[in-house]
Amino acid sequence: MQRHEFSVVLGAPPAEVWEVFWYRGPDRPQPRDGRTRIEILHPGDEVGNGLVRHCTFPVPRWLGSGGVGRSWEWCTEVRPHESWRYDAIGKPLWSRATGWTRLEDLGDGRTRVHFAEEYEAFNPVMRVLFERRVHAAISRDNDAILAALEGGLAWHRRRRARAGGDGPAGT
Numbered sequence: 078m079q080r081h082e083f084s085v086v087l088g089a090p091p092a093e094v095w096e097v098f099w100y101r102g103p104d105r106p107q108p109r110d111g112r113t114r115i116e117i118l119h120p121g122d123e124v125g126n127g128l129v130r131h132c133t134f135p136v137p138r139w140l141g142s143g144g145v146g147r148s149w150e151w152c153t154e155v156r157p158h159e160s161w162r163y164d165a166i167g168k169p170l171w172s173r174a175t176g177w178t179r180l181e182d183l184g185d186g187r188t189r190v191h192f193a194e195e196y197e198a199f200n201p202v203m204r205v206l207f208e209r210r211v212h213a214a215i216s217r218d219n220d221a222i223l224a225a226l227e228g229g230l231a232w233h234r235r236r237r238a239r240a241g242g243d244g245p246a247g248t
Contacts, residue, residue: 078197079212085223086189089230091158091180094188097229098178099125099157106232112145121152125161128152132165137214140207142169146215170211172198190226 087094101120114133121128129151136146148167155161160179167174176194183189196212198204 078195079208080195081212081216082193084189084191086187087226087230088187090186091182091188093230094180094190095158096233097226124157125152125155136211140169170198170203170207171200172196
C-alpha cells in the first residue's frame, strides 16, 4: 500500500476554498489539459455525502491505456467548509484508494488544504511490479494542484463579481 500526503496554503478563507471543490453550478469549470475531467454521476445529499464522480486523469503511457486513467469515486464524511473523505476504484492498474481532504483555517483569510491518500493495486503481482511507480507518477505534481486551486479561486471570484455577490454561493 502506498500513502501520499501534502498540503498547500491558499489566500482564501475555508468557505471560498470549499467552493472550488464543491460548487455544483452548470458552469462548473473543467481542467484545461484535455486528459483530466470530473463528471458528477450522483450529487449526494445537500452537503455532498454520497456524491459519486467519474474521473479521468493522466497516467504513465507504459500502462497501455493511452496515458489516461479512470476512477469511480464516492464521497463520505462530508463536513462543509472542513473536510471530506473519498473511496475510489481505479484503472488501468486496477486499484482502490481512500483519500481525505481537510481545510485548516489559518486566519487572516488563508486556508491550509491537507490532502492524504492511500492507494493499493488489487493484483499482488501488479502491486509488487507497478504500484509504487504508478502512485508516484499520479501524486508527483503538487505544484499543478496548487495552480489549479488558485485558478479555481480566481474563477469563483470573477463569477461572484459578475453576479454582484461578495461571499461564496452555489455550494
